Amino acid sequence: MTNPFDYRGVLAPYMKALIRIKESWGLTVISTRWTYKEFDEYTIQYGLTEPVITKDLIGSWAKSRENDCVRTFYGKCCRLSELARYMNEHGVKSYIMPLPKCTNDRGFTPYIFTKEQMQAIFQESDRLQRESHRKDDPIMSVPCLIRLLYSTGLRITEALSLRNKDVDLDRNILKVGTWGSTKNGEDRLVPICNSLKENLLRYLHYRSMLPILGITDGYHPFFIKLNGTALSSANAYRWFKKIYTKCGIAYKGEHFGPRVHDLRHTMATHSLAKMVREGLDIYAALPLLAACLGHKSLLSTEEYVRLTCNEYPELLEQCSSLNDFIYPEKYGSE
Template identity: 35%
Template sequence: MAPYISSFVESKTRKGIKGEDIKWILYELDRHLAEKGHQACYIDRISYDSWYHATCGNKQVSTVYQKVSVMRRFLIYMGNMGLECYVPRLPRKHKSEYVPYIFTENEIKGLFAAADNLRVKEHHANSLMMVVPVLLRTLYSTAIRIGEAINLRNKDIDFEKHVIVLDNTKNGRQRLAPLNESLEKVLRQYIRYRNMLPVEGVMAPESHLFVNGLGHKLSKRGIGRYFRKLLQEANIPYKGHEEGPSLHNLRHTACVHSLVRMHRQGRDIYCCLPILSTFMGHVKVMDTEHYLRLTQNMYPEIIQMDASVTAGLGNLIAKSLLKVDDHGNI
């Protein structure tokens, strides 16, 4: 099976598709078949069912859909190579019921203030105190993902053109994140102090932009721990891993706040959504609508927009207003 798995992954990579998830799912398949002593150069119904029950049992619906989708594409690929395989039907696509947490403008100010006032009782060389304030402001100002932020290199910041160049994006496409005047000031200040670290190569173009006190790349887990401390300091309740608020909610919030600001400035909403979609790095405007989970109490002016524009957001707005009790009743 190895030649077919390798050629399938390579074919996806050549098309610009990130193959990490595909690699892991097919690695899981390869390991399962090896454990079962599978010798054939094809996969029949029995082999597929064995893999499915071993790797998809007790998994989230979205995870199962992803695994089966990759397997289905791989089995079709093998069929096109002349190896007749069993091709399963796709399960019903999972429709997420997740409603992201949208920070209020006062809560954002509270988070920034808490980050600026970070203190530790003991000095640790790998402390994140220097980087947390600028990282939060970057996430909120540019709406980039936390993974994109921690992968930024020094060369990706272009102060002359006032942009951040993002190469390692979720959809595999390069995009530019705009730098406003206030964020530029914060980044320049951070870089000036960061360059004082006694770390060789910290200023090199290929070195990471955001680093800890040892000059090492940041980790999502480490930033997440600091973020939960900031929530506590800002008196924002943390509801748990699944409910947040999370770092990624800064991206949701940036999207909502940007639309609100454009509306308050009297911008044409017909023009705002495509602009916002480009700002978020989305391929389709519909992808941006997913982020616009609004509450009437927070932003009543959005509800008053032209109905023809907000028709696509109606379901999202209505869903965010629903309350479910402990027994699942609405």
């Protein structure tokens, strides 16, 4: 069985040791695991050969995180600062970054793509052409990955952690979180609609033509580059930005997006609007959406009521009873 947290960079021994300490204290380490996995991949790409965290390394890494929201970026900085302190305590002089400013306000508004924008993104992704002859080109997987993120609302880490055995096209379900990829550490089943199934089958058809040993094995990564290795979050961020820019959608700047994660917000908003339009009581719709998104409680899902009403004002009256309960000040003053 492939371990997604088998770090391979020169900082791997320190990452693994710090995680073991946290686990021995009974702490939840899933976020730390994913931050270190991402940083481990970056150190390899950066070409780090000495097991030391330098100011230049941190500065370069920070510039690569333009798709992270403020709170996410702050959390990652905290975990890397912990790693640097641990290394210093063990005789490896490493740079401890000053933590960025972070507000506890979760009231940021994600970028919600319109139906027309999503259609344009799909069409543009289908027109992608290779820009080089690199064997690690992820271009073949990108169109299908974007469709899966929009259709299911998976987080990018959840989607990229899928193995072949997690994609059950006989029962039309995805098994998410088998490898500890979910935010809360719990696995779940996510349904596959017919149009997504068609795209997954088409992707598998062309993927099977690659001369990669073990490409169909159950534990092999589902989304791969042309050399058979798994896609990274950086691959997804870079190509998604390139696609929506070609569609005339402006990038608003660092930490403001649009981001890959906004596909999840867009799916939730579009799905909630569809259910309300079809007459489903919103009290019944929210638990369905929460289960699909993998939220442990309705508190996280309720924010999509506000987003949906912002995007579709005509639904405001249908949502008003729940809005008055959840957002009394916001909707009472408008």
